[in-house]
Amino acid sequence: MINPENKTVLENYVLAMLEIKTIELRHKIYNISIIEVLDYLRNFVLKGRKIKSISEASYFIFNIKINYLMEYLNIKEYTRQGDSLENDLKSILEG
Numbered sequence: 875m876i877n878p879e880n881k882t883v884l885e886n887y888v889l890a891m892l893e894i895k896t897i898e899l900r901h902k903i904y905n906i907s908i909i910e911v912l913d914y915l916r917n918f919v920l921k922g923r924k925i926k927s928i929s930e931a932s933y934f935i936f937n938i939k940i941n942y943l944m945e946y947l948n949i950k951e952y953t954r955q956g957d958s959l960e961n962d963l964k965s966i967l968e969g
Contacts, residue, residue, distance in 0.1 A: 887928050891935045902940050914946050
């Protein structure tokens with residue numbers, strides 16, 4: 875069981891690592907935010923699992939691949955706009 879004090883320490887370390895990773899990612903994606911990185915980590919990398927240690931957090935955060943992150947953000951943007959692939963294909967084919 876995780877002690878509440880240790881949970882706060884873990885949260886602070888995770889936040890610091892996310893900030894560092896976001897700064898690193900900004901070299902390729904200049905307008906990325908820490909919220910987007912956190913969203914990717916939660917929904918794609920962890921998929922409902924919980925981080926239990928600092929070493930586990932550092933493994934997941936610092937092994938985020940920029941190509942996968944960019945694909946995730948593109949798909950998220952596509953679905954957020956309400957466009958579907960089918961509608962896009964129709965508009966392309968209809969000219």
